[in-house]
Amino acid sequence: MGRETLGDKIIFGFLCIWAAVQIFPLYWMLTFSLKSNSEIFGDNIIGIPREWLWSNYEAAMTVGNMAKYFLNSFIVTGCTVILTAIIGIMATYGLTRMVWRGRKAANNLIMLGLTIPVHAAILPVFIVLTNLKMTNSYQALIVPYTAFALSMAILIGNSFIEGLPKELEEAACIDGCSVYGIFGRIVLPLMRPALSTIVIFTFLNAWNELMFAVIFISDSAHRTLPVGIQTLSGSYTTDWGPIGAALVLATFPVLILYCFMSGKIQESLIRGAIKG
Amino acid sequence: MKSAVKRALAVLTVLAVAFSLAACGGDSSKGTTLVLWSIATESDAFHPAYTKAIADFEAAHEGIKIKHETFENESYKTKIKSAVSANELPDIFFTWGGGFSQAFVDSGKVLAIDKYYTDEFKAQLSTAALGNATYNGKIYGSVYSTPVSVMFYNKKMFDKYNLKVPVTFDELTNVCQTFISNKIQPFGISVKDTWVLAMSHDALTLKSAGPEKVKSVLTKQGGSYNDPDFIESAKKIKELESMGAYLKGATGLTNDEASAQFYNGTVPMYITGTWMAGSIQTDTETPEDFDVAPIPVINSNNAKITDFMGGASDTLMVAASTKNPDVAGNAAFELTRSISKYAYLDGAGIAAWKVDYDDSAVNPLTKKSAEYAKGATSFTLWFDTLMAAEDAGEYLALLQELYTGNVTPEEFAKHMADQLGK
Amino acid sequence: MDKVMKNKTAIFLFMFPAALLFTTIIIIPIVMSGYYSLLKWNGFTDVDFIGLGNYIELFTSKSAGFPRTIGNVMLFTAMSVFIQLPIALALALILSRKIRGEKFFVAVFFFPVLMSTVVIGQLWMKIYNPDYGIINSALRFLGLESLTRVWLGDQNTALMAVFIPMLWQYIGYHMLLMYAGVKSIPVEMKEASYIDGATELQITRYITIPLLKPVIRVCVIFAVTGSLKAFDLIYVLTKGGPAHASEVPSTLMVSMIFLRNRYGFGSSIAIFIIFICFFFAILIKKIFKTEVD
Numbered sequence: 007m008g009r010e011t012l013g014d015k016i017i018f019g020f021l022c023i024w025a026a027v028q029i030f031p032l033y034w035m036l037t038f039s040l041k042s043n044s045e046i047f048g049d050n051i052i053g054i055p056r057e058w059l060w061s062n063y064e065a066a067m068t069v070g071n072m073a074k075y076f077l078n079s080f081i082v083t084g085c086t087v088i089l090t091a092i093i094g095i096m097a098t099y100g101l102t103r104m105v106w107r108g109r110k111a112a113n114n115l116i117m118l119g120l121t122i123p124v125h126a127a128i129l130p131v132f133i134v135l136t137n138l139k140m141t142n143s144y145q146a147l148i149v150p151y152t153a154f155a156l157s158m159a160i161l162i163g164n165s166f167i168e169g170l171p172k173e174l175e176e177a178a179c180i181d182g183c184s185v186y187g188i189f190g191r192i193v194l195p196l197m198r199p200a201l202s203t204i205v206i207f208t209f210l211n212a213w214n215e216l217m218f219a220v221i222f223i224s225d226s227a228h229r230t231l232p233v234g235i236q237t238l239s240g241s242y243t244t245d246w247g248p249i250g251a252a253l254v255l256a257t258f259p260v261l262i263l264y265c266f267m268s269g270k271i272q273e274s275l276i277r278g279a280i281k282g
Numbered sequence: 283m284k285s286a287v288k289r290a291l292a293v294l295t296v297l298a299v300a301f302s303l304a305a306c307g308g309d310s311s312k313g314t315t316l317v318l319w320s321i322a323t324e325s326d327a328f329h330p331a332y333t334k335a336i337a338d339f340e341a342a343h344e345g346i347k348i349k350h351e352t353f354e355n356e357s358y359k360t361k362i363k364s365a366v367s368a369n370e371l372p373d374i375f376f377t378w379g380g381g382f383s384q385a386f387v388d389s390g391k392v393l394a395i396d397k398y399y400t401d402e403f404k405a406q407l408s409t410a411a412l413g414n415a416t417y418n419g420k421i422y423g424s425v426y427s428t429p430v431s432v433m434f435y436n437k438k439m440f441d442k443y444n445l446k447v448p449v450t451f452d453e454l455t456n457v458c459q460t461f462i463s464n465k466i467q468p469f470g471i472s473v474k475d476t477w478v479l480a481m482s483h484d485a486l487t488l489k490s491a492g493p494e495k496v497k498s499v500l501t502k503q504g505g506s507y508n509d510p511d512f513i514e515s516a517k518k519i520k521e522l523e524s525m526g527a528y529l530k531g532a533t534g535l536t537n538d539e540a541s542a543q544f545y546n547g548t549v550p551m552y553i554t555g556t557w558m559a560g561s562i563q564t565d566t567e568t569p570e571d572f573d574v575a576p577i578p579v580i581n582s583n584n585a586k587i588t589d590f591m592g593g594a595s596d597t598l599m600v601a602a603s604t605k606n607p608d609v610a611g612n613a614a615f616e617l618t619r620s621i622s623k624y625a626y627l628d629g630a631g632i633a634a635w636k637v638d639y640d641d642s643a644v645n646p647l648t649k650k651s652a653e654y655a656k657g658a659t660s661f662t663l664w665f666d667t668l669m670a671a672e673d674a675g676e677y678l679a680l681l682q683e684l685y686t687g688n689v690t691p692e693e694f695a696k697h698m699a700d701q702l703g704k
Numbered sequence: 705m706d707k708v709m710k711n712k713t714a715i716f717l718f719m720f721p722a723a724l725l726f727t728t729i730i731i732i733p734i735v736m737s738g739y740y741s742l743l744k745w746n747g748f749t750d751v752d753f754i755g756l757g758n759y760i761e762l763f764t765s766k767s768a769g770f771p772r773t774i775g776n777v778m779l780f781t782a783m784s785v786f787i788q789l790p791i792a793l794a795l796a797l798i799l800s801r802k803i804r805g806e807k808f809f810v811a812v813f814f815f816p817v818l819m820s821t822v823v824i825g826q827l828w829m830k831i832y833n834p835d836y837g838i839i840n841s842a843l844r845f846l847g848l849e850s851l852t853r854v855w856l857g858d859q860n861t862a863l864m865a866v867f868i869p870m871l872w873q874y875i876g877y878h879m880l881l882m883y884a885g886v887k888s889i890p891v892e893m894k895e896a897s898y899i900d901g902a903t904e905l906q907i908t909r910y911i912t913i914p915l916l917k918p919v920i921r922v923c924v925i926f927a928v929t930g931s932l933k934a935f936d937l938i939y940v941l942t943k944g945g946p947a948h949a950s951e952v953p954s955t956l957m958v959s960m961i962f963l964r965n966r967y968g969f970g971s972s973i974a975i976f977i978i979f980i981c982f983f984f985a986i987l988i989k990k991i992f993k994t995e996v997d
Contacts, residue, residue, distance in 0.1 A: 017798060021805075024795075025812045028876070032815050035823050043565060047542035051830045052838070069324045093721045100718030105709045112719075114986060119730050120929040121981035125958045126974030128360070129747070129967075130733030132368045138728075141370065153729030156722055161925065162881070165918035166888055185714045199884040206880070214820055220357045221364050224319065224372065232820075233353075240326035241355040244538055246826070248325070253820050260818050265811050271884045272807065360962050367747050385965060389748035473857065474945060531834030533857025533946040539829070671746070675964030676767070683947040686859060697767070 039250030046246050062247035075234035086151040086212040094159025102167050119157025146222040155208045166200035202270045313345040317372035323352045327560045327630035335620030371601035373610045379414030379597045380667040387417045393600040394420040398611035406636040415597045423597035424614045426622040427631030429555040430592030430655050431485045438571040439550040451580045458527040468527045470544040470552045475537040476678040482553045484665045485577040485591045487515035492584030493660040508699035516691035559647035560629045593661030594634045676701045740971035747967035758972035777952040781931040788871045796882035814876040825940030828869045832856045859949040866941045866950050878923045885919030921992040929981045
């Protein structure tokens with residue numbers, strides 16, 4: 007692939023244009039966070055701010071307890087991601103490689119988790135959580151987030167594990183490896199790209215989730231960032247600048263995590279090649 | 283394998299920390315703590331008033347603390363409904379009077395607070411003001427502000443074209459016509475945020491059919507919506523729409539987007555609640571250019587210029603499940619009294635309780651609005667709050683259909699009559 | 705091998721956490737919603753068992769407008785499968801060819817997925833704004849004044865105007881999945897074909913895509929179920945309006961449950977969504993299975 011053909015150049019050019027389109031929202035969010043309502047609504051919608059209102063950031067940081075909300079979101083999202091990844095990959099293994107009756111039905115049933123409209127689930131899940139005495143705590147969010155992310159995690163896991171040759175596992179088995187050993191030493195490392203993808207998607211969903219967080223948490227000590235940001239708007243009028251600023255601050259952790267994890271996906275190819 | 287074990291340990295540690303943190307949440311300090319939910323978020327105009335009112339209350343009642351949790355308006359509606367269903371209400375909660383809270387009261391989850399409405403309070407807040415919080419003859423909440431629908435306008439633009447504030451609908455169309463001939467769109471409005479369109483339609487209906495008829499039809503106490511007076515106001519909305527009196531693209535604009543056009547002087551008029559008086563002070567560069575007026579009359583046989591849409595709807599209620607009904611019941615009144623005062627002084631809202639303090643520092647727009655409210659010959663609650671939720675939902679949906687021309691004013695009235703007759 | 709894989713304790717250990725969570729948070733609420741859907745209930749009081757009454761109203765009532773929302777959402781689903789996914793696949797294949805700036809492009813193409821719906825919504829409202837919006841400004845600049853529209857407020861354009869941002873936003877989502885899928889295909893398989901003299905297109909067509917099938921299947925399932933439940937951006941952009949023009953089942957459901965206090969009726973829409981999502985998910989699985997075998 008040393009030489010670039012004309013086709014490659016055209017493709018590259020196209021990718022650059024598409025990249026510009028995809029970066030635009032980020033640029034827009036950054037400028038938006040530094041403007042006043044009058045610039046946002048009409049005077050200067052896409053340009054560089056005429057007046058750089060850094061005070062928007064100050065407003066976003068000082069209103070409410072944003073640092074605390076940030077920490078809460080971090081705890082909730084972190085636990086959700088870890089639990090989902092572990093439970094999801096375990097179940098994936100159980101559902102694809104283990105042999106038991108009812109496995110097929112379970113594989114189909116798992117997809118039910120993708121079908122529920124969130125708003126319809128609010129009241130039933132709320133009632134379940136109330137009965138478990140779990141509202142107003144981190145668990146009130148970690149548990150439903152994990153449950154709702156599981157279907158996605160398992161499906162992604164399944165699609166990747168299907169591509170893995172069974173021979174490696176069989177060889178390990180002959181070497182006297184237990185089922186846990188096969189899972190931990192053979193399957194897990196090979197599932198890295200899947201795990202990275204699951205982590206990214208789960209993180210994204212949990213970090214931005216709003217409805218459950220509003221309903222299940224009433225106590226501001228456990229409030230998460232999206233709910234905190236939402237309270238920046240008043241009932242009749244809203245100052246959008248500080249909201250933009252808060253959203254910038256909220257988006258960065260995801261951005262960083264994503265860049266890190268997508269790097270992992272790229273690396274996995276190289277590692278896989280060495281191992282194979 | 284080792285790394286897997288390590289990872290599992292890490293997870294367990296994180297979880298343990300999380301759960302222990304969660305366990306710290308329970309407060310075991312002495313005294314009584316009441317939890318209050320409201321939509322007075324920190325960026326809301328009412329927030330300072332709530333904060334001061336709570337401080338006053340805590341100072342007056344030693345040992346009682348109030349924990350104020352605030353939520354964003356839109357999602358709060360979902361939250362409060364879920365909390366009623368799952369029986370998870372706090373001691374005191376904000377809600378809207380009229381049809382919105384009817385089902386809450388019916389479900390038995392709200393405490394009647396008649397016995398805490400003492401003579402002291404009665405002298406400062408009339409029973410009439412509590413009308414929207416009164417269900418089946420009992421008082422279920424207390425109120426603090428009486429916003430009304432008014433017409434805000436840009437004085438400077440009116441002066442430029444030598445226009446007078448319209449008092450009748452014909453004068454209003456003339457004003458609109460003048461602006462249109464000068465290539466100015468007369469009214470800012472949002473159809474996407476349908477409550478803004480409803481504000482205009484509610485008001486015109488009131489000025490066409492009069493307060494008694496509106497109330498009796500919408501609360502199903504007699505009369506039909508399929509009535510010439512109701513058809514008339516739907517026609518007027520349509521008439522204004524077809525002459526181009528409303529901001530172009532209103533069907534796709536939010537209230538924020540539309541009102542920005544009013545604040546920056548693109549459109550000269552906006553019909554909304556008196557709360558806009560406060561926003562004009564902060565969101566416009568020249569608040570002195572703006573003024574406020576009552577909404578013009580369509581049929582002077584039925585309605586007067588002093589009939590107003592609005593009234594006390596923002597309500598604090600007490601949950602039936604509270605462990606401290608006496609404290610909470612009294613607090614509902616004391617808090618609303620203080621909020622009423624502080625919010626008025628801040629220019630955020632019009633006091634529902636008696637003004638027995640110096641209000642000379644209140645901004646002129648809020649003050650003028652307050653005078654309108656004071657001189658009101660009648661208050662009619664906004665249709666979407668007055669009607670039961672199901673009817674209100676249909677009303678807002680139908681209004682969009684009317685505005686976009688999918689249904690004629692006659693069909694609109696007929697559909698509404700069918701809906702209310704269900 | 706089989707014996708090891710039939711280890712009952714191991715099966716229990718692997719499956720138990722998922723099963724427990726899944727039953728309490730997914731299955732029980734579905735059953736509860738199913739029960740609610742048979743009630744005439746405002747969510748608080750007045751429980752009235754009416755059997756299939758809600759479902760009958762769903763398909764016969766003209767004022768609720770449910771059948772139309774199905775049409776809308778089906779159109780959207782078809783667009784996401786036949787427009788969004790092919791674009792995502794093409795991008796994933798191009799990027800995995802070790803193209804210059806691969807890392808950068810993979811990162812950047814995913815950005816819109818990372819953004820909050822609020823930001824995406826506000827941005828597109830600006831793009832569509834009839835007055836100063838980018839689209840209308842461009843049309844005016846080109847002298848095509850007659851083509852300008854109130855994109856989000858016109859009943860003829862509102863539906864497409866909300867679909868396009870949603871299709872665009874999630875291209876990156878599927879691209880990432882497919883990209884990770886391509887990356888996990890062992891390189892040896894491609895290299896072997898290279899040596900055999902196969903062109904790159906041939907390798908893509910005959911090696912990469914068939915091996916990618918399980919991932920594509922998951923993408924299709926996600927795209928279909930995601931589209932059938934789509935809510936957030938529609939709600940921000942048009943709230944289902946004007947006059948129901950961009951209404952989909954989930955926006956109707958939310959308005960029934962939380963705006964109109966018709967909890968039972970809203971639940972019947974929820975059950976319909978669950979059913980149709982599940983039906984399609986199984987169907988997609990079946991279609992892909994026969995082709996793989």
